[in-house]
Amino acid sequence: MFGFRISPSSAINLDNVSRDRFSELCRIEPDALRCMACGSCSATCPAAEFSGMSVRKVLLYLQRGKEEEAFKIMNNCMLCGKCTMVCPRGINTRHLLLTICRIYEKEDRR
Amino acid sequence: MREIYLSGYNNFVLPFMLGMIFVLSWCIIGAIRVILQLPKEDRKRFFMSLVNPKIMLKNIRDWFCDCLFHVKLWKRNKLLGYMHSSIAFGWFMIIVIGHIEVFLYTPERVHQIWYPIFFRYFVAVTESTMKGSFFFFLMDFFLLVILSGITLAIIKRVRSRLFGMRRTTRASITDLIGLYALWSIFPLRLLAEGFTADISGGSFLTKSLNGVLHSFLSDHMNMLPTWWAYSIALGIFMCILPFSRYMHIPAEILLIPMRNAGIKVRHARKGFAKLQVYSCPSCGVCIDACPMGAVKANIKDTTVYLNRQIKRYNEKRIEEISDKCLLCGKCTALCPVGVEGDRMRIAQRSIRKYNLSPDYSNIDENMLLERCNKFVSSTNNDVSSTQNQKVLYFAGCMTALTPVISKSTQSVLQKAGIKFEMMDKDGGICCGRPMLMAGRKEQAEEMVAKNTAIIKASGADTLLLSCPICYKIFKEKYHLEGIEVIHHTEFFDRLINEGRLSIKGSDTRFVYHDPCELGRGCGVYEEPRRVIGRAGVLVEADKNGKESICCGGSLGSLTLSFERRKALTENALNNLTVASPDVIATACPLCRSTFNRYSDRPVKDIAEIIDEATRRKNR
Known part of the structure; x- marks a missing residue:
């Protein structure tokens, strides 16, 4: 009506998603909270071309409980370490990604 | 020789025998377990190597050089080498000569294992063994050699710097027990043999000890306790051996043939x-x-x-x-x-378990292949173009962060008239080495398979690499039959030797940093130095070649954070700049960017140096 429409809410419904895993991740890797979302990692990532990988996005998705989306883009990560080299916050992204692979689980396998 | 005791036995041999039986059974069971744990093809390979005369000869040489003479330690530090080889070789010789003595003089006792160890207690010297003085002399000589080694070992505990070691291992409790038992074995042996030197005969060491301490040593009341002490020291040493660092003595005997078998x-x-x-x-x-x-x-x-x-x-x-x-x-x-x-x-x-595993099956090789199968001939008309050779240049992920390397390399290839194409100009698949270093072999192999398919389909006959990290995995894990894998330093060296590149030297002083993966990883030490030598004056770092110090930026470490690497980089830089060079040269994009962060002087890759040197000529 009048050229406006109501878009679906993008708020995170904590009834549906759990933040437990993200808290656990932050406990093991406090660096996860240091990310300032500058996007340097996205710019250098060689896997971005194939799966849209970006550490920044992975962290954002996980923070919002959108785990499947995070796993999808992480799928092509080659652990080359370029994101670690360029991170202005000095986050050890390689270890962060390995830890995510360790503590998170895919929904269907849970 | 005349035997004193009819039985050839005394109770004091018991501690020694106990230790001997324990350590022998432990080692035999351990060796069988290790061999059984090998994968089937490795086990077969190991047994086949034992009947291969060439490998067997190498085994024998290594047994002597490594286990007994400690040649590698001699090369490090003479004192350290002498300390280890005197104890190892001296002890070995005492055992061998002891057995020869028994074999010659009392052949009926050969089956009694303790007899060669406590030989002097059981026998008395007679005129018929005048020739025995030869063996007695040798026995005393090697005992002296061991004692000198033990003296050095005691000094080393206090002043390890004399032995070229700044820091030493902190001994565990079992190591200490073994150490003190080992130290006491030989002085006790000397004392025990000193008692019997007037009966069983001896040489310059034992005889003179007997003479000097005659009042104590001639009292045979003191004799048996000393032999007991000697035997107990041996027994303790052998019983603690499997739980201490001295386990390396038997383990190395098996390690050498396994290593030589290529396991x-x-x-x-x-x-x-x-x-x-x-x-x-x-x-x-x-x-x-x-x-x-x-x-x-x-x-x-x-x-x-x-x-x-x-x-x-x-x-x-x-x-x-x-x-x-x-x-x-x-x-x-x-x-x-x-x-x-x-x-x-x-x-x-x-062996770590991961719930999530990357999967690269969605990556389309054909799309990547399309980008890199149009080999472009050089536009440089000064040199004859090589139409037949097709060089595929894989710059690598790290080079993408230091594009000057790939630009310089391409410029040099142009000047040399090489027909080439870049494999990862607009991105590509990682070589797989970083993934392999993280221990995720399956994922690395997937990347290796993808890249192999692309390289083979491209029609290249040479694969040129700028990054030693890539170079190592391309050499070791890729099966690229008919395609030569070469690092740019080696390639430039070849181009210069063939006269395809003419470069003009300068008086800039370069120090070359050996990247870990290129030097120790692939054994390339000479070519980069030759290339730099043409472009300027090459000076050496304090520690170089095999002993070069990692820049600290390595992808190998998973947990070292950015801040904690700084001290390592600064330490490596201090090592490089002892000869006050003008420029630090390296051949690895990762080393280059790591050093560049903290260096007080320019850091350049060999590709940049060569590119500049060729430009000088043209000017």
């Missing part, structure tokens, strides 16, 4: 890896070698402590130690025994 670490804890752990003599050479030693807190994360923690099954520490390592491979290169610290750590990482 590699396949499982983190079983088989060859287990053997390596037990072969570690805790000498501590790896502590000084480790580039992380620049920060004192990292000392406990060196290979010797990894081996100790694996023996103790301390999983938490094993994970910490193996994840922290830069995988520069220096401990492996310097280890006198051949414990592969880097491979061991990768193996520890590989």
Whole structure:
């Protein structure tokens, strides 16, 4: 009506998603909270071309409980370490990604 | 020789026999277990190598050079080498000559294992053994050699710097018991033989001791306790041996033929890896070698402590130690025994369980191939173009962060008239080495398969690499039959030798940093130096070649954070700048960017240096 429409809410419904895993991740890797979302990692990532990988996005998705989306883009990560080299916050992204692979689980396998 | 005791036995041999039987059965069972734990093809390979005369000859040479003479330690430091080889070779000779004596003089006692060890107690010298003075002399001589070695060992405990070792391993409690038992064995032997020197005969050492301390030694009341003490020292040493670092003595005997058979670490804890752990003599050479030693807190994360923690099954520490390592491979290169610290750590990482595993099946090789199969001929008309050779240039992920290297390399290729194409101009698949270093072998192999398909389909006959990290995996894990894999330093060296590149030297002083993966990893030391030598004056770092110090930026370390690497980089820079060079030259994009961060002088890749040197000519 009048050229406006109501878009679906993008708020995170904590009834549906759990933040437990993200808290656990932050406990093991406090660096996860240091990310300032500058996007340097996205710019250098060689896997971005194939799966849209970006550490920044992975962290954002996980923070919002959108785990499947995070796993999808992480799928092509080659652990080359370029994101670690360029991170202005000095986050050890390689270890962060390995830890995510360790503590998170895919929904269907849970 | 005349025998004094009819039975040829005294109760004091019991501690020795107990230790001997214990240690022998332990080692035999251990050896069988290690061999059974090997994968089937490795076991077959090991047994086949034992009947191969060429490998067997090498085994024998290595047994003598490594176990007895400690040639590698001699090369490190003369005193350290003498200390180890005097004890090892001296003891070996005493055992051998002891057996010869028994064989010659009392052949009926050969089957009594203790007889050669306590020979002097059981026999009396007669005129018929005048010739025996030859053996007696040798026995005393080698005893003296061992005693001198033990004296040095005691000095080393206090002043290890005299032996070229800045830091030594902190001994565990079992190591200390073994150490004190070992130290006491030989003085006790000398004392015990001093008692019987007037009966059983002796030579310059035992006879003169008997003469000097006559009032004490001629009292045979004191004799038996001394022989008991000697036997007990031997018994304690042998009983503690499997639980202390002295396990390396028997373990190394098996390690050498396995290594020569070409067996590699396949499982983190079983088989060859287990053997390596037990072969570690805790000498501590790896502590000084480790580039992380620049920060004192990292000392406990060196290979010797990894081996100790694996023996103790301390999983938490094993994970910490193996994840922290830069995988520069220096401990492996310097280890006198051949414990592969880097491979061991990768193996520890590989047994870790991950819930999520990357999968690269969605990546379209054909799309990537389309980008790199149009080889462009050089536009440089000064040199004859090589139409037949097609060079595929894989710059690598790290070079993408230092594009000056790939630009310079391309410019040099242009000037040399090479027909080439870039494989990853607009991105591509990683070589797989970083993934392999993280211990995720399956994922790395997927990338290797994808890249192999692209390279083979491109029609190239040479694969040129700028990054030593890529170079190592391309050489070791890729099967690119008919395609030559070459690093740009080697390629430039060849181009210069063939006269395709003419460069003009300058008086700039360059120091060359050997990247870990290129030097220790692939054995390329000479070519980069030759190339730099043409472009300027080459000076050397304090530690170079095999002993070069990692820049600290290595992808090998999973847990070392950015801040904690700074001290390592600064330490490596101090080592490089001792000869006050104008420029630090390296051949690795990762080393270049790491050094560049903290260096007070320019850091350049060889490609840049050569590009500039050729430009000088054209000007």
